[in-house]
Amino acid sequence: MQIPENKYDVVIIGGGPIGIACALEAEKKGLSYIVLEKGCLVNSLFHYPTNMTFFSTSEKLELDNIPFISNNPKPGKREALEYYRRIATTNDINIHLFEKVTNIKSAADNVHNIITSKNEYQAENVIVATGFYDIPNYLGVKGEELPKVSHYYNDPHYYATQKTIVVGASNSAVDAALEIYRKGGDVTMIVRKPEIGDRVKYWVRPDIINRIEEGSIKAYFNSSLREIKENEVILDTPNGEEIIENDFTLLLTGYRPNFGFLQDLGIKLSEDGKKIPLYNENTMETNVPGIFLAGVICGGVETHKWFIENSRIHAKIIINHLDKKQDILTST
Incomplete structure (x- = not known):
């Protein structure tokens, strides 16, 4: 296989709030990264109903302590789009929109080759933060x-x-x-x-x-x-x-993550009907070395268990782990 010229410490799949949170943490730790999103910025939120009001209050939807000011305690869709758009543009997040990841091939040395609809990238670490809104039940x-x-x-x-x-x-x-x-x-x-x-x-x-x-x-x-x-x-x-x-x-009977994509990556799913992906809660790393999960996708079919407010922490967990791993490699 031809080795891609685009090499990063981490490739983040999914340009939603949690993918953006991972990018912000990577920037703070000095890790090179790219976010790949198959649709527009925060694509799932964009496709929510026009008049939707979040269950969470605005402060629980905040990323990196950046204030989210809304007209009411519980913000609406348009306010959320504005908030996450401003974060992405103000921080100059390295994100490629309308670029779908079609395949990931892992080499023997645990380097991952990420193939998209437009390009090819290489990274030792991949974060899958793709949510669950793409496939209806x-x-x-x-x-x-x-x-x-x-x-x-x-x-x-x-x-x-x-x-x-x-x-x-x-x-x-x-x-x-x-x-x-x-x-x-x-x-x-x-x-x-x-x-x-x-x-x-x-x-x-x-x-x-x-x-x-x-x-x-x-x-x-x-x-x-x-x-x-x-x-x-x-x-x-x-x-x-x-x-x-x-x-x-x-x-309107609910939606589910792309389990086929996870299985193609080699990630194991629970066999109890919940299809919860196998990952280490302390690092968010799956059974495939160098592939991590963040956000709602961690819950399998139980999509009601993870939200923006309680999965924001995944970004810090993953990037802190990668930062420590890089320090160990540098010192050896």
């Missing part, structure tokens, strides 16, 4: 591929006056149902459990429960979607089959 029902079906939700205006099915009962599904209802949409929720999820934001959960109880938003609990058709959907409910008129169907 598909239901596998007939009609899921129809144009009226989406696994992502953006703006409620699009669904005004339309008969809209929202499948799911997590934060994303509840937010979508409430916003579409308030913009004049005819909303029906399909929930496989007997009630709205207990992890829904505490200030939103009473709102959705009240709207369902008063009949403003219809809801089928202990129910599932059997088939999606052009103008209707077929449900399986405790009372048997139900057929509902439908214009749009939002399948």
Whole structure:
């Protein structure tokens, strides 16, 4: 294999908040680095719903003690985009956007060759901070591929006056149902459990429960979607089959990390159904020498366990470990 000219101490895959945090720490320790992001800056945040409000307060979303000033204690999407964009530009983060990592080949000497859609790089250390928002949890029902079906939700205006099915009962599904209802949409929720999820934001959960109880938003609990058709959907409910008129169907049933990418790197996943990657909590290094994990990807399918606020520390853990390792190599 041709050795790439672009050599770094560390390559960071993912230009979200945690990838940026890793870059900031690398700069402070004098480590050469590059951040590779397949989309725009903080790509996952950019694709969040337009009116999304974070569960966390602004100070818990801060990186490197850089103040995050927001209009309200819990910031919205646009404020977060502005905050992380200013960090990246002000600190002149070495980040390549719209450059997807397609393969990583590890040599016998533990040097990793990172191949992207545009270039090739070499590094002894790779940090995977790719999050989980890229791959929806598909239901596998007939009609899921129809144009009226989406696994992502953006703006409620699009669904005004339309008969809209929202499948799911997590934060994303509840937010979508409430916003579409308030913009004049005819909303029906399909929930496989007997009630709205207990992890829904505490200030939103009473709102959705009240709207369902008063009949403003219809809801089928202990129910599932059997088939999606052009103008209707077929449900399986405790009372048997139900057929509902439908214009749009939002399948907001969660997302998952790219497990195939991790396995291609040789990273082991737990076999208990949670698919938690194997890594050392003291260093964040996986079973593959020189490959580290940071952020939500550490949780496998349990994407609710890691957030920006509790995984920011991963950046310091990894870079401090790399800094110590470099000091040892320099002194020998």
